[in-house]
Amino acid sequence: MLFNTPEFIVFFISILTIVSILKYRKFQHIFLLLGSYFFFYFTSNIFLTLLIASTILDYYVGKAIFYTNDKKKKKILLLVSLSGNLGLLGFFKYVDFGISQVNHILEMMALPEIELLELILPIGISFYTFQTISYTVDIYRGKLAPSQSLKEFALFVAFFPQLVAGPILRASQFLPQLRNKINELGNGKNLRQIIIENQNLKFGITLMMFGFFKKMFFADNIAPLVNQIFENPIGLDSFSIILGTIGFGIQIYCDFSGYTDIAIGAAMILGFKIPKNFNKPYFATSPSDFWRRWHISLSSWLRDYLYIPLGGNKKSSDRTFANIAVVMLIGGIWHGASWNFVIWGGLHSAYLIIQKSITKKFPSVANNKFLKTKFGKIISIIIVQYFIFLAWIPFRVRDFDSMLYSIEKYLIWDFSIIDIIDIATMNKIPIVLIVSFITLQIISYKKINLLEVFSNLKLKYWSLLLMTVITLILLLYDLNPHDFIYFRF
Amino acid sequence: MNNNLKIIFGVFCAFILSLTIFSFYMEFYESGVLYNTNWLENFNLTESFNDDQQTINPKHVSIEFLKRIFGG
Numbered sequence: 001m002l003f004n005t006p007e008f009i010v011f012f013i014s015i016l017t018i019v020s021i022l023k024y025r026k027f028q029h030i031f032l033l034l035g036s037y038f039f040f041y042f043t044s045n046i047f048l049t050l051l052i053a054s055t056i057l058d059y060y061v062g063k064a065i066f067y068t069n070d071k072k073k074k075k076i077l078l079l080v081s082l083s084g085n086l087g088l089l090g091f092f093k094y095v096d097f098g099i100s101q102v103n104h105i106l107e108m109m110a111l112p113e114i115e116l117l118e119l120i121l122p123i124g125i126s127f128y129t130f131q132t133i134s135y136t137v138d139i140y141r142g143k144l145a146p147s148q149s150l151k152e153f154a155l156f157v158a159f160f161p162q163l164v165a166g167p168i169l170r171a172s173q174f175l176p177q178l179r180n181k182i183n184e185l186g187n188g189k190n191l192r193q194i195i196i197e198n199q200n201l202k203f204g205i206t207l208m209m210f211g212f213f214k215k216m217f218f219a220d221n222i223a224p225l226v227n228q229i230f231e232n233p234i235g236l237d238s239f240s241i242i243l244g245t246i247g248f249g250i251q252i253y254c255d256f257s258g259y260t261d262i263a264i265g266a267a268m269i270l271g272f273k274i275p276k277n278f279n280k281p282y283f284a285t286s287p288s289d290f291w292r293r294w295h296i297s298l299s300s301w302l303r304d305y306l307y308i309p310l311g312g313n314k315k316s317s318d319r320t321f322a323n324i325a326v327v328m329l330i331g332g333i334w335h336g337a338s339w340n341f342v343i344w345g346g347l348h349s350a351y352l353i354i355q356k357s358i359t360k361k362f363p364s365v366a367n368n369k370f371l372k373t374k375f376g377k378i379i380s381i382i383i384v385q386y387f388i389f390l391a392w393i394p395f396r397v398r399d400f401d402s403m404l405y406s407i408e409k410y411l412i413w414d415f416s417i418i419d420i421i422d423i424a425t426m427n428k429i430p431i432v433l434i435v436s437f438i439t440l441q442i443i444s445y446k447k448i449n450l451l452e453v454f455s456n457l458k459l460k461y462w463s464l465l466l467m468t469v470i471t472l473i474l475l476l477y478d479l480n481p482h483d484f485i486y487f488r489f
Numbered sequence: 490m491n492n493n494l495k496i497i498f499g500v501f502c503a504f505i506l507s508l509t510i511f512s513f514y515m516e517f518y519e520s521g522v523l524y525n526t527n528w529l530e531n532f533n534l535t536e537s538f539n540d541d542q543q544t545i546n547p548k549h550v551s552i553e554f555l556k557r558i559f560g561g
Contacts, residue, residue: 196493197493198492198493198495198496201493201496201497202496205496205500221548428555428559429552429555459495459496459499460499462499463499463500463502463503464503466499466500466503467502467503467504467506467507467510468507470503470504470507470508471507471510471511474507474508474511474547475511475514475547475548475551476547476548476551477547477548478546478547478548479546479547479548
């Protein structure tokens with residue numbers, strides 16, 4: 001069930017209606033869990049069993065870790081959880097990729113190839129696996145007490161707004177929201193009544209509207225330009241390649257942050273707070289700043305559960321660089337079993353290592369007066385984004401020769417007037433959308449919080465705005481809704 | 490009226506109005522009134538709700554409309 005289909009609208013309205021009608025808190029929570037399972041079953045069919053298996057495994061392992069005092073036993077239990085979760089993820093996501101790599105070697109040795117398993121990737125597995133791993137690791141580290149109820153833990157894992165493409169929630173963020181505080185100091189024992197409050201309703205709908213607009217108006221209508229350019233980029237000039245790269249950067253941002261907005265908005269209407277996943281990433285002034293703004297829930301997960309346990313930046317420079325490389329390469333391959341994502345992760349690790357080396361050799365750079373001026377900031381944004389967008393090329397272009405060609409044209413400029421006219425006349429709408437998106441981003445960067453402004457409008461003006469947005473979406477609505485890009489991961 | 494109901498009413502009105510504008514737009518486009526001085530005077534708005542007709546892709550209609558207005 002895609003968010004951008006009428007089925008989801010019907011499903012969500014039904015959930016809201018029934019949750020509002022149900023008076024008993026327990027029934028509300030059970031209904032929300034069953035609704036989430038229905039949502040997942042509708043999207044993933046039989047793979048619902050994997051979600052339930054992962055939930056049961058981590059619930060009982062988490063409890064066992066918490067109640068045992070034997071350190072060795074705790075470690076073994078943690079390993080059971082990690083191997084269970086990572087085993088499932090590895091099997092479904094990377095087995096065929098591994099077999100195809102082995103086949104390359106076998107082919108060179110003139111040996112018979114191994115048959116591919118041709119497994120279907122269960123939707124959302126990369127997200128809920130990371131979510132459940134964080135739960136058991138937090139208990140192991142003594143940072144979290146286990147959930148006392150399987151229902152509540154199951155709802156944390158399966159909560160439908162963020163189930164298939166994040167944000168990756170932490171148990172410490174979600175589980176307390178299921179209970180009422182009975183005093184200022186701690187969590188109470190009562191289940192929280194799910195009440196749809198008007199402020200949350202208006203804010204949530206506005207956020208969902210932002211999400212639909214980003215996805216269906218911008219991302220889906222910029223996609224044809226990007227597809228046209230990167231279907232066969234060999235022979236195109238630098239303008240086309242740069243335009244395609246900018247288009248893809250905007251498309252993937254609108255697609256993924258649009259999904260996140262819908263997820264956060266839907267959860268907010270139900271009274272749940274999900275932390276934001278994006279914070280104007282294309283205004284980052286350094287590679288590390290970019291990772292504080294892009295897919296925040298994944299980058300913070302990798303920092304807390306991989307980078308810091310590896311030693312972070314507390315050891316030698318070489319070790320820090322190695323840690324960055326390992327984390328970014330794993331972050332890359334998390335997106336999918338393909339060398340493209342490894343190259344993408346590798347490029348980002350190179351950016352971060354170069355930044356670390358420069359700031360270490362020239363500590364004054366961080367406090368440079370010019371870089372703190374408005375002009376200096378603009379220059380650093382442009383330079384950083386030039387390289388961030390360069391990394392989108394291996395992310396988007398699957399064929400190796402086409403990728404190398406595109407990177408070459410992106411870095412070494414070579415313009416052809418005929419190509420520029422051709423591409424511009426054939427893609428007027430996507431180009432207008434790209435320019436409009438950049439303009440909107442600049443407006444929102446100037447500290448105007450559009451979301452707050454719109455959700456605080458008087459009801460009649462707010463409805464008018466909603467009507468305008470729906471009409472704009474409808475006018476450019478393609479009858480075949482496009483998948484969210486991150487559903488594939 | 491309850492505040493939540495007011496908001497839901499606002500959303501409902503926004504939906505209905507935008508669907509109305511959208512239906513008029515599609516039908517006006519079909520009739521030619523949006524871009525052609527010799528538009529079909531006997532066009533029928535309700536025809537767009539006829540099940541036998543093939544569903545028109547709104548995006549293609551908008552692209553065609555913009556092409557006719559701005560050329561290209």
